[in-house]
Amino acid sequence: MPELIPLISQQEIKEKIREIGQNITRDYKGLDLVVVGVLKGAFVFLADLVRQISIDHEIDLLGASSYEGTSSTGQIVFTKRPDLELKGRDVLLVEDIVDTGRTLAKTVESMQLLNPRSIKICALIDKTERREAQINVDYSCFCIDGGFIVGYGLDYNEKYRNLPAIFNLKL
Numbered sequence: 001m002p003e004l005i006p007l008i009s010q011q012e013i014k015e016k017i018r019e020i021g022q023n024i025t026r027d028y029k030g031l032d033l034v035v036v037g038v039l040k041g042a043f044v045f046l047a048d049l050v051r052q053i054s055i056d057h058e059i060d061l062l063g064a065s066s067y068e069g070t071s072s073t074g075q076i077v078f079t080k081r082p083d084l085e086l087k088g089r090d091v092l093l094v095e096d097i098v099d100t101g102r103t104l105a106k107t108v109e110s111m112q113l114l115n116p117r118s119i120k121i122c123a124l125i126d127k128t129e130r131r132e133a134q135i136n137v138d139y140s141c142f143c144i145d146g147g148f149i150v151g152y153g154l155d156y157n158e159k160y161r162n163l164p165a166i167f168n169l170k171l
């Protein structure tokens, strides 16, 4: 049976998201913000984050998938493209986790083709141990070294996304 070891509590997540939401609100005043969540993993974080951003903004979604179990296949499959016009706008990509960095590297590359005015990245978890692609995370909630984590949107083979806090998964 896999073991779940508590890593980040609901309260810690809540407090950090409030702080990051205030920073985004401050930094994007007067800009044309479109928050784009990366499915599936970011859906819980996105829903909580946008409710802490108090300037007008629009929300869109894209889908990107590459994991089997705890490993990246290296093949990023885009399962959904954003619907909104992003040209000339200020795009904030919202991710649950940056691990190897491959998903975001590919995603940023593909978003750049849509000619936004700016692209920045907000990630709940910035996990550094397996980083391969150079990614600058503009808004990072929690930085961790390693381990495979689940909960709060993050899955292992599609399970555990519903857990309200974040856990280390021991297989």
Ligand SMILES: O=P(O)(O)OC[C@H]1O[C@H](OP(=O)(O)OP(=O)(O)O)[C@H](O)[C@@H]1O
Pocket: 038, 039, 040, 041, 042, 064, 065, 066, 067, 072, 095, 096, 097, 098, 099, 100, 101, 102, 103, 104, 155
């Ligand atoms: O930095 P990387 O090594 O690319 O890993 C991060 C990506 O992996 C996960 O997505 P996954 O492919 O598991 O799809 P999911 O969001 O549907 O779970 C996660 O949601 C990120 O998008």
Ligand code: HPA
Pocket: 067, 097, 099, 100, 147, 148, 149, 150, 154, 155, 156
């Ligand atoms: O640590 C992780 N947990 C869940 N999904 C992930 N996708 C990349 N890294 C992870």
Ligand SMILES: [Mg+2]
Pocket: 041, 067, 154, 155, 156
């Ligand atoms: Mg996943």
